[in-house]
Amino acid sequence: MxxxxxxxxxxxxxxxxxxxxxxxxxxxxxxxxxxxxxxxxxxxxxxxxxxxxxxxxxxxxxxxxxxxxxxxxxxxxxxxxxxxxxxxxxxxxxxxxxxxxxxxxxxxxxxxxxxxxxxxxxxxxxxxxxxxxxxxxxxxxxxxxxxxxxxxxxxxxxxxxxxxxxxxxxxxxxxxxxxxxxxxxxxxxxxxxxxxxxxxxxxxxxxxxxxxxxxxxxxxxxxxxxxxxxxxxxxxVTQTTTLELSVLDIVENGKAIAIVDSAVEAHMLDLLVYRETASVAPNAGQHRYVIAGKSCLAGDVFGEFDFPEKLEIGSRVTLLNAGGYTMVKKNWFNGVAMPAIAIRRKNGTIELVKEFDYADYVASLS
CATH class of the missing domain: 3.20.20.10 (Alanine racemase)
Structure with missing residues (x-):
């Protein structure tokens, strides 16, 4: 599963x-x-x-x-x-x-x-x-x-x-x-x-x-x-780690905007700090979407990308190069769920090595 x-x-x-x-x-x-x-x-x-x-x-x-x-x-x-x-x-x-x-x-x-x-x-x-x-x-x-x-x-x-x-x-x-x-x-x-x-x-x-x-x-x-x-x-760790996301909603406001179960400020903070966009692969196709996070920050946007198929609620989105200066900076902004950590082993199996829950969120505060 x-x-x-x-x-x-x-x-x-x-x-x-x-x-x-x-x-x-x-x-x-x-x-x-x-x-x-x-x-x-x-x-x-x-x-x-x-x-x-x-x-x-x-x-x-x-x-x-x-x-x-x-x-x-x-x-x-x-x-x-x-x-x-x-x-x-x-x-x-x-x-x-x-x-x-x-x-x-x-x-x-x-x-x-x-x-x-x-x-x-x-x-x-x-x-x-x-x-x-x-x-x-x-x-x-x-x-x-x-x-x-x-x-x-x-x-x-x-x-x-x-x-x-x-x-x-x-x-x-x-x-x-x-x-x-x-x-x-x-x-x-x-x-x-x-x-x-x-x-x-x-x-x-x-x-x-x-x-x-x-x-x-x-x-x-x-x-x-x-x-x-x-x-x-x-x-x-360059080009070794991805951030795996799912589409939660799609809204239209001049562009098609796919909202995912993540937040730039919480999970890929360097994109905001250095005013860069995320990367996806192959970033090619006829269907263009703004990929945006679920936080309240107006500028919570990962970038605008092309996809080979139309995105729907539940579609998966993979953001590339999410290792260096990314996982060490993750935080609980807006209380958005913290991404788990998994490793794809050399035999192809994916092993979950860490999950975060409400208790971790509470423990990060006082």
Whole structure:
């Protein structure tokens, strides 16, 4: 019997395709890859993902603890700002800790002297299609930008994190950024043991120059005698997950509008944040519909698409690429039913791994 919608569906075979590319990059480059839990933290998939990675990295105490508990390998701890109430717990669960600023290093660095300590550095250049996600935007709080101040604390750290990419699918762009990093920071790279270039490098894309990236990373590591880390998140799960929906109603107001059992703000929030539309496949046919959510938000619209057949109440709609930065952002806006989570196993069977109900909604409030 088909699962009741709405639900997120993770496809193991699609995930394997991305993991094979990660394996190849690790083998060719010598770089280590740690899973960025900020992008995807559905831990039912970790047994499949973890053997192809070197550990996990975080953006909060909760993610550090989840990584330590559920994801084998190294556990990297990073936060834009640790609080006094978090820092001891974060260090206790971490194999490495990365401070966002020198002031945080000053406050908490001595507590972490028994593990590798890193500092986030902001070189002032980046690749991002969106100002909202640009780590090097004017007045950015993400990392230290004063190289003189960084140089003064080099004896207290063993590594850097330089995260300056967002959805960068161009090796040429990454290579140009790396050239700039070297020109500004090369004298400091010689004094560290490891460096993380963060996430946002879309090297699992079908047309990405993966071999060229691997060669560049390998040469960089050899030049400065250090270990390179990458922090893929969305790159791990891109094109692996769908959001499965059903049509609840069809209304006409200049266009045919199909209302589905979901809400953009609740279940695919990034579409609103970045003013994008969802994707469906094949998005072809003679029947055009606006696919809209059931929340009270007037702009609760997933997009306008073409379908080969007329939609009716009960028709299924599949939205693509609902993994990275989607499931981690789901929320209870309007109390709309939370999508379940299912996995399509490699043998084709679909396994329900998590359902949410009224008790979960109540527990999210007080």
């Amino acid at each position: 088909p699962l009741a919608t709405p639900y997120y569906l993770v496809d193991e075979q699609a995930l394997d395709r991305n993991l094979a590319r990660i394996d190849r990059l690790r083998a060719l480059s010598g770089a280590k890859c740690v899973m960025a839990l900020k992008a995807f933290a559905t831990w039912a998939t970790f047994p499949q993902i973890a053997p192809h990675m070197d550990g996990s990295t975080s953006s909060s105490l909760n993610e550090v603890k989840l990584g330590r508990e559920k994801f084998p390998g190294e556990t990297h701890a990073y936060s834009v700002a640790w609080s006094d109430g978090e820092i001891d717990d974060a260090i206790a669960h971490a194999d490495k800790i990365i401070f966002n600023s020198i002031s945080q290093l000053d406050r908490f660095g001595s507590k972490a002297s028994h593990i590798p300590v890193g500092l986030r550095v902001n070189p002032g250049v980046s690749h991002s299609h969106f100002d909202l996600a640009d780590p090097a935007r004017p007045f950015s709080r993400l990392g230290e930008s004063d190289i003189g101040k960084v140089e003064a604390v080099m004896d207290r750290i063993s590594g850097f994190m330089i995260h300056c990419n967002c959805e960068n699918d161009s090796f040429a762009s990454f290579a140009a950024l790396l050239d700039t990093f070297e020109s500004k920071l090369g004298h400091l790279f010689e004094r560290i043991d490891w460096i993380s270039f963060g996430g946002g490098i879309h090297f699992t894309g079908e047309n990405y120059a993966l071999e060229a990236l691997a060669q560049r990373l390998k040469a960089f590591a050899a030049k400065y005698d250090l270990q390179v880390y990458l922090e893929p998140g969305d790159a791990v």
